[in-house]
Amino acid sequence: MQRKAYVPGAAVLLAALLAGCTGGSGSGDEVGDSKAGDTTASATAAQPGKYRTLPEACAAVDHSSLDSLLPGIEQLTDEQQREKAYAGEATQTFDTDRKVGCRWKVESTDATDHLFVDFERVVSYDNSVSDAARASKVYTTKEDAADLPEPSGSDTAGSGSPAKGSTPESTPSGSAGDADPGDGTPSGSATASETPADLQPRILDGLGDEAFLDDKLSTSGSTAQQRTVTVVFRTSNVVVTIEYEEQPAQVGAVPDSEESQDRALKLAQKLVDAFNA
Numbered sequence: 001m002q003r004k005a006y007v008p009g010a011a012v013l014l015a016a017l018l019a020g021c022t023g024g025s026g027s028g029d030e031v032g033d034s035k036a037g038d039t040t041a042s043a044t045a046a047q048p049g050k051y052r053t054l055p056e057a058c059a060a061v062d063h064s065s066l067d068s069l070l071p072g073i074e075q076l077t078d079e080q081q082r083e084k085a086y087a088g089e090a091t092q093t094f095d096t097d098r099k100v101g102c103r104w105k106v107e108s109t110d111a112t113d114h115l116f117v118d119f120e121r122v123v124s125y126d127n128s129v130s131d132a133a134r135a136s137k138v139y140t141t142k143e144d145a146a147d148l149p150e151p152s153g154s155d156t157a158g159s160g161s162p163a164k165g166s167t168p169e170s171t172p173s174g175s176a177g178d179a180d181p182g183d184g185t186p187s188g189s190a191t192a193s194e195t196p197a198d199l200q201p202r203i204l205d206g207l208g209d210e211a212f213l214d215d216k217l218s219t220s221g222s223t224a225q226q227r228t229v230t231v232v233f234r235t236s237n238v239v240v241t242i243e244y245e246e247q248p249a250q251v252g253a254v255p256d257s258e259e260s261q262d263r264a265l266k267l268a269q270k271l272v273d274a275f276n277a
Contacts, residue, residue: 046124049131049237051275054119057102058088060274061117065267069115069244072108088115097121111255114245117271122237131237132209139210139234142241146214146230148201199257204265208233208240208272213265215257224248227255229264235275242268 063086067073076082091101101118122135204211211233218226226247233240244264246255 045127046130046133049121049123049135051121051236051238053097054100054121054238055274057100057117057119058090060102060119060271061088061104061115061267062270065270066104066115069263069267070104070106070108070113071110072106072113075108076106091118098123109249111246111248113247114243116241116243117267118241120239120241122239135234135237135239136210139232139239142232142239143203143212146201146212146232148203148212148214196258199261204231204233207231207265207268208235208275210234211268213261215261217254217257224251225254227257227260229257229260231264231268233268233272235272238275240268240271242271 061069066086070085073082073085076085085104085106088102088104091103093099093101099118099120101116104113104115106113120135120138122131122138124131124134126134199215201214202212204213211231214228214230216228216230218228224247226245228243228245230244231242242264244260244267246260248255
């Protein structure tokens with residue numbers, strides 16, 4: 001049987017047709033992290049976020065900050081234990097470019113202290129919404145969940161002013177408010193009622209693009225009290241959460257609100273400065 005002759009022109013035509021069918025589909029296969037390389041986006045397309053990566057969470061807090069937040073570290077005499085305490089424990093994550101965190105826990109003769117730091121880099125895949133705008137929604141969700149009290153009177157929200165009118169402490173159930181710790185001052189509700197206005201949960205000015213602080217006093221068991229100070233701030237498309245907890249070893253002792261807030265705020269400012277460096 002005689003073979004048919006190969007026609008080069010037909011092969012060229014077929015290749016051209018195939019190229020025409022698949023051409024232009026490549027851009028749809030790339031989801032990407034931002035909208036910077038989208039040449040088909042309109043001139044008004046939202047800009048990508050400022051940050052494309054995140055810091056290594058357990059290395060983001062320096063030793064001097066950990067010494068302040070976790071005083072028990074300096075009481076550790078074993079070098080390996082001290083280094084382990086400084087190192088912290090990374091939280092599990094599936095994408096270190098999008099979310100990372102680290103936890104520390106150290107016991108001292110006076111108290112047990114916990115520190116948790118979380119970084120979340122937000123990406124918007126909507127060309128009409130910027131990464132920073134999407135991150136602002138994530139931040140707002142956290143602020144709403146904190147249920148900060150409303151500002152009172154002519155008070156203005158800020159790092160040194162009351163954002164809202166209620167106190168950060170929650171009075172323990174039962175008769176804790178009537179208990180006498182031994183110094184003549186009732187614990188629980190009495191401590192809450194005497195909280196200075198500028199230490200109440202509040203919106204913070206001058207910390208990143210937007211920020212808030214929450215402060216709660218809770219009970220563990222019948223008498224032990226634990227204070228949790230939370231600072232959340234957003235810088236561009238990254239939302240950072242700091243949780244600092246302290247539970248005194250002495251029965252009836254109450255962690256100092258001003259001291260706990262001051263420690264957490266100093267760390268928050270250091271992290272903001274690191275992002276802006």
